[in-house]
Amino acid sequence: MSIKTEKELLRFTTCGSVDDGKSTLIGRLLLDTKNIFDDQLLALQSSSERKGLDEIDLSLLTDGLKAEREQGITIDVAYRYFSTPKREFIIADTPGHIQYTKNMVTGASSANLALILIDARKGMVEQTHRHSFIAGLLGIPHMVVCINKMDLVGYDQSVYEKIVDEFRMFSSRLDVQDIQFIPISAKLGDNVVNRSVQMPWYEGSTLMFHLEHVHISGDLNHVDCRLPVQYVIRPQDDAYHDYRAYAGRIAGGVFRKGDKVMVLPSGFTSTIKTINAPEGEIKEAFAPMSISLLLDDEIDISRGDMIVRENNSPQNSQDIDIMLCWLNEKKLQEGGRYIVKHTSREVRCIVKEILYKIDISHLRRIENETSFGVNDIGRVVLRTTQPLFFDSYRRNRNTGSLILIDEGTNETVGAGMIV
Amino acid sequence: MFSYNLDHLKELESESIFILREVAAQFEKPVLLFSGGKDSIIVSYLAKKAFYPAKIPFALLHIDTGHNFQETISFRDKWVEKLGTKLIVRSVQSSINSGRAHEESGPYASRNILQTITLLDAIEEFKFDAAIGGARRDEEKARAKERFFSHRDEFGQWEPKNQRPELWNLFNGRKKIGEHFRIFPLSNWTELDVWSYIQRNEIELPSLYFSHKRDVFERHGVIYGYADFMELLPDEKVKKLQVRFRTIGDMTCTGAIESNASTVNEIIDELLVSRVTERGSRIDDQRSENAMEERKKSGYF
Numbered sequence: 001m002s003i004k005t006e007k008e009l010l011r012f013t014t015c016g017s018v019d020d021g022k023s024t025l026i027g028r029l030l031l032d033t034k035n036i037f038d039d040q041l042l043a044l045q046s047s048s049e050r051k052g053l054d055e056i057d058l059s060l061l062t063d064g065l066k067a068e069r070e071q072g073i074t075i076d077v078a079y080r081y082f083s084t085p086k087r088e089f090i091i092a093d094t095p096g097h098i099q100y101t102k103n104m105v106t107g108a109s110s111a112n113l114a115l116i117l118i119d120a121r122k123g124m125v126e127q128t129h130r131h132s133f134i135a136g137l138l139g140i141p142h143m144v145v146c147i148n149k150m151d152l153v154g155y156d157q158s159v160y161e162k163i164v165d166e167f168r169m170f171s172s173r174l175d176v177q178d179i180q181f182i183p184i185s186a187k188l189g190d191n192v193v194n195r196s197v198q199m200p201w202y203e204g205s206t207l208m209f210h211l212e213h214v215h216i217s218g219d220l221n222h223v224d225c226r227l228p229v230q231y232v233i234r235p236q237d238d239a240y241h242d243y244r245a246y247a248g249r250i251a252g253g254v255f256r257k258g259d260k261v262m263v264l265p266s267g268f269t270s271t272i273k274t275i276n277a278p279e280g281e282i283k284e285a286f287a288p289m290s291i292s293l294l295l296d297d298e299i300d301i302s303r304g305d306m307i308v309r310e311n312n313s314p315q316n317s318q319d320i321d322i323m324l325c326w327l328n329e330k331k332l333q334e335g336g337r338y339i340v341k342h343t344s345r346e347v348r349c350i351v352k353e354i355l356y357k358i359d360i361s362h363l364r365r366i367e368n369e370t371s372f373g374v375n376d377i378g379r380v381v382l383r384t385t386q387p388l389f390f391d392s393y394r395r396n397r398n399t400g401s402l403i404l405i406d407e408g409t410n411e412t413v414g415a416g417m418i419v
Numbered sequence: 420m421f422s423y424n425l426d427h428l429k430e431l432e433s434e435s436i437f438i439l440r441e442v443a444a445q446f447e448k449p450v451l452l453f454s455g456g457k458d459s460i461i462v463s464y465l466a467k468k469a470f471y472p473a474k475i476p477f478a479l480l481h482i483d484t485g486h487n488f489q490e491t492i493s494f495r496d497k498w499v500e501k502l503g504t505k506l507i508v509r510s511v512q513s514s515i516n517s518g519r520a521h522e523e524s525g526p527y528a529s530r531n532i533l534q535t536i537t538l539l540d541a542i543e544e545f546k547f548d549a550a551i552g553g554a555r556r557d558e559e560k561a562r563a564k565e566r567f568f569s570h571r572d573e574f575g576q577w578e579p580k581n582q583r584p585e586l587w588n589l590f591n592g593r594k595k596i597g598e599h600f601r602i603f604p605l606s607n608w609t610e611l612d613v614w615s616y617i618q619r620n621e622i623e624l625p626s627l628y629f630s631h632k633r634d635v636f637e638r639h640g641v642i643y644g645y646a647d648f649m650e651l652l653p654d655e656k657v658k659k660l661q662v663r664f665r666t667i668g669d670m671t672c673t674g675a676i677e678s679n680a681s682t683v684n685e686i687i688d689e690l691l692v693s694r695v696t697e698r699g700s701r702i703d704d705q706r707s708e709n710a711m712e713e714r715k716k717s718g719y720f
Contacts, residue, residue: 009427038694081557109586231440235473286423290436410593
């Protein structure tokens with residue numbers, strides 16, 4: 001026996017409101033792909049019995065903290081791992097409560113795919129709008145809408161189709177290219193891993209088949225060369241006198257040995273002499289590889305600089321127009337000062353202007369606002385103390401994202417996507 | 420068109436190296452917590468790659484319970500010499516001798532919890548501001564809630580209900596004086612990923628991971644390696660079995676499994692059909708449903 005070690009990694013996030021069966025679905029995915037082990041199943045059985053349940057409650061599998069088990073709620077993003085012969089999966093399981101939108105944003109920021117759950121009996125609720133909007137805002141390239149609890153509506157095709165229509169109406173105003181709909185019962189396993197015999201009218205793929213086959217290799221930007229310099233490697237060793245390698249994780253594009261590159265902010269140019277990867281010297285490197293570059297010329301380069309191609313520069317400005325998700329109880333005020341972390345660069349900023357907030361349930365702008373509360377989303381303009389080198393978030397999630405940090409508490413208080 | 424695609428092991432490797440470099444850039448005095456187990460071996464192996472050809476810009480710290488397997492200690496010394504890094508050892512025994520820690524007694528005695536005291540003392544002694552560990556989210560339910568950059572207050576405590584959101588590849592390591600961070604570069608690796616990586620890169624491991632004959636005794640279905648400091652219950656007898664260890668902690672909290680797997684390939688085959696999780700043989704996790712969460716809150720690894 002042997003395993004195929006070359007598999008793709010798919011990161012997805014699950015969103016749903018309270019009681020729509022999200023934890024049960026994750027439990028079902030793990031169980032039916034044989035990713036639950038005997039000792040976990042045993043622990044699950046005894047917890048279910050203690051709660052006085054007749055059958056195993058799959059949702060107990062995803063509760064990590066004591067307070068979560070006690071209160072029967074999910075407080076924080078939990079990460080789950082499973083694999084099939086085709087792919088490896090990382091699930092960012094995010095809580096559905098309204099006050100925890102910051103967790104959804106966190107889970108969504110690194111996801112290739114968003115899995116949205118809708119209770120077939122209830123149809124779309126406010127949380128569905130909110131989650132779909134955030135998935136779109138965070139540029140998750142793929143979305144799967146699972147209409148769950150089909151067993152409780154008699155596997156009725158018309159219920160499913162009504163919700164699909166309703167969702168399509170709403171999502172036409174969102175920025176998501178790829179949306180799939182699947183009718184499921186997480187509790188009984190219909191169309192999760194195994195095809196449902198109850199819904200012969202559904203001809204699409206099961207959830208698992210879709211997760212294994214959705215095309216994700218185009219999700220990263222391989223066009224615009226961007227290497228934010230993270231660290232300068234300088235061995236304190238005579239054998240490596242004058243050795244300087246510029247280390248970082250490629251944020252976009254393909255770098256090749258011999259390429260002419262330009263360093264920002266200095267504007268100096270040079271040529272790539274060597275590309276070092278973990279396995280040794282390589283000829284070309286692309287996102288999301290962690291590499292280090294040696295250049296032909298001695299240039300002063302430090303953390304926070306960016307190496308790009310001469311004929312393809314990012315935008316360079318101190319006025320940054322962003323969509324902002326506010327993550328902290330302490331409000332954001334117009335004129336407030338924060339630390340900005342963008343790629344490997346850290347600068348300070350002032351909130352120059354709040355343009356508008358968004359009423360997510362109705363996708364409407366609210367103008368003339370002067371502050372942002374926790375979970376508010378809207379558009380603001382920042383003025384930074386030093387220029388940032390960036391692309392729009394739509395073009396590149398790595399060079400188009402930033403976080404705001406409170407100077408007093410050091411907490412991460414805002415997530416920004418550059419417009 | 421040629422597709423630019425990294426396989427999952429390379430993507431995980433790249434992510435971990437990114438984290439390690441970020442630690443070196445953001446912190447003044449990081450340290451790598453080294454237990455001699457496979458996960459901390461992988462972290463140090465990745466650190467070597469992250470800064471090559473320079474030396475790893477931080478020391479390794481081993482918290483020695485005094486109840487370690489001899490094989491772990493000799494492997495540790497050999498490995499550190501190969502890496503060319505500095506090793507700091509702080510022992511639970513000295514914490515006990517100085518009255519900082521109180522030893523449990525009886526047949527169920529373990530120094531597992533006492534490690535936290537020694538660890539936090541060492542962090543304070545050397546003024547470490549970041550401690551890098553090999554913990555993975557797939558190991559245990561409380562660890563599934565961990566951040567890559569996990570904030571610890573001035574008492575070394577973890578506050579799981581109020582963690583900083585971690586978005587994209589932007590890691591916020593800002594802190595006040597006296598606080599520190601725990602950093603987990605292997606957060607997204609699974610046990611199978613670790614073994615596949617060991618296989619692909621032919622990484623050396625302590626012999627304990629491979630099948631061998633050992634003096635053992637059984638208690639509540641767990642196979643313990645026997646050492647003379649361990650107290651047996653009346654009906655327990657020492658016998659010889661062909662075993663290996665899936666995780667390596669201190670002898671009092673690590674169970675062995677019966678196995679004939681003597682190579683990395685055989686171990687991977689065994690894992691693929693295994694029906695029990697890695698930490699199923701960890702007695703430290705089985706003390707209660709919240710055992711790991713409680714220990715982590717007070718500053719454990």
